[in-house]
Amino acid sequence: MDTQLAFVILTFGASVLAMVSFVVALIQRQVLVPPQAAQAIFSTGEMGCTELESRPNNRWKSLDQSARGPILYFLLSSVGWLLLGSTLGLIVSIKFHHPEFLGTRDFLTFGKLRTLHLNIIAYGWLSFAGLGLSLWLVPRIMRVPLHKPKILYLAGSMWNFGVCLGCLGILSGYTDGLEWLEFWWPIDGLLAVAGALVAIPLFQTIWRSQEKHFYVTMWYTLAAFIWFPVLFVIANMHFLHTGVQQGIVNWWFAHNVLGLWVTPLGLGIVYYLLPKITGYPIFSYQLSLFGFWGLALFYSQVGAHHLLGSPIPTWVANLSIVMSVGMAIPVITVAINHHVSAYRHLGVLRQSVVLRFIVFGAMMYTVSSLQGSLHSLRTFNYISHFTHWTVSHAHLGLYGFTSMVFFGGIYFALPRLLDRDWEYPGLINLHFWLAATGILTYAVSLGIGGILQGMALRDSSGTFEQSLKVTLPYLVGRSLGGSLMLLSHLVFAFNICDLLGRTAREKRS
């Protein structure tokens, strides 16, 4: 007990000290965020000019091309996983209203395919796309070529291999059994090493840069690269935890995958592309500081709101509720920043489909985050907890926001990496509208279904049967929305194959 007590005091002391010294550092360097840093992403002559997905005169060409091989590898891997992951999503969704769909074989059972869907989407699509786009952004913002890019082939291959193995494991019964952490733990070790191999060149690139300004996007990227590996390693030490307490660790991690990994990468891209495409710096550079530190503090402590009503200690529940509501602060500051910037350049939305993806994503970030604050409140949580509402919310955040932003990022980055323009801008537009209609159908339908289900689960004059039957039409609605989303991914993949095909043909001739 004495060692435990000493440990508590030490950790607590350390974290308080760190916070205090951090605040002091901020106060002493009030000039940390000089407004001209907001312009650091423009090269001479770029300010005031809108930049569409085509690249008439790419001033960043040499930086873009410095690590083009590995970046392409990451982005293409992400698209492959996306196709697989969303196909699985649709199958799982159909199984909800037609349980016998595709037959009842061991490896086709709902429980296994759902797990594959989630893990492929999280560790295949979202992580690869986020990593690939960060690898493209870091050299641009730090204005140095990527350090030792070759090692990234190894890292990417290890990561791909790890996700493949993890999926095969799930199909054959090797699972850790914790949601978001299902991959068998030795495979998680492989992923951790692969992640470190990506982080090293990124950190070294940042460290070697002579660039005066450290642009917002870099705050988010750098932090995400510190947060995720640590979280991942701590959360995988399953042997330390049992019972309800393990539940707390489980959801602390699961929510932090969103809050401290995918979200910061997505926000970083918005902070880069929104000003880049419109040609004007972000509305308020100072405000972005609040957005970032608010996220760092609040988002890391919200996870236990997934366990309200379960026998976790009351203070854990209350703390996570307070922090979830507190999230409204960074969300609103980021919202003001993004939406005012977009609103001032609405005209560009008509020309640039990429900007449409980005602005839609930013809007969904605001909506899904405020939703999150709302359903953390006990009164609302009593209805929404345990229902399809949660799944609707998860897709609004991870698809409506992050995936849409990643789509936009990839549409912007690929022509610059390959030095070739999209042949069919109309198809990019089609992708956008299919995806946007799809996710809105998905989220609205399941959101309504979830609330009706939640009310039936609270109704002490009803039966459980009613809570299930009331959701059925909405589950079909989800499959409809999901089909549109999957269709949009096929268009996406076609666009990319076409671009690659033309590049390869040109090289040969």
Next chain:
Amino acid sequence: MKKAYIFVFGASSTLLLSTFLFVIVPRLGQSEVVQEGRSAQLPYTEVQARGRAVYIEYGCIYCHSQQVRDPVAGADGHFGWGRPSRPSDYIYDRPHLLGTSRTGPDLSNIGLRQPSRDWHHLHLYNPRLLVPWSIMPGFPFLYRVVPGEQAPAEGAIEIPNSKGNWLLPSEKASSLVEYLTCLKRDGETP
């Protein structure tokens, strides 16, 4: 890039704080839970533990919770799911199976509510045999179906309305049902 250190420092400290609050402190509190709940539940037997692994492998957790809420939060008690859960109900649970979805009913006390092993086997084989409106997946691959006038082996279960077909549970199915029928979280904590 020397300015970066502030972000490294700040980002690490917020993460440290949250690790402290959500991993370390609850872990330290766990020893009290274990002492307090010493006799609330029995450890799983070997068969039950294997059944638990089957429950995990086939993802029952994505549709079934194992936590009963207070009456203010929902009609859990009304559905017959049992008394509100306590931390000591879970001291042998690793990995935890609290669950966050109730597409299907809560299973904290399914062993009390449905003690019949035959019911469970038929239900797992094809839920719609017993509950026509069910959307739960069937697990027929855990069973062998044998035709016959009489039970082909001990433990075989007659499939209703199937003209003399019998269900032979595999080892996986039997241990899963052993696990389900042992879930009785109604014990009083002394």
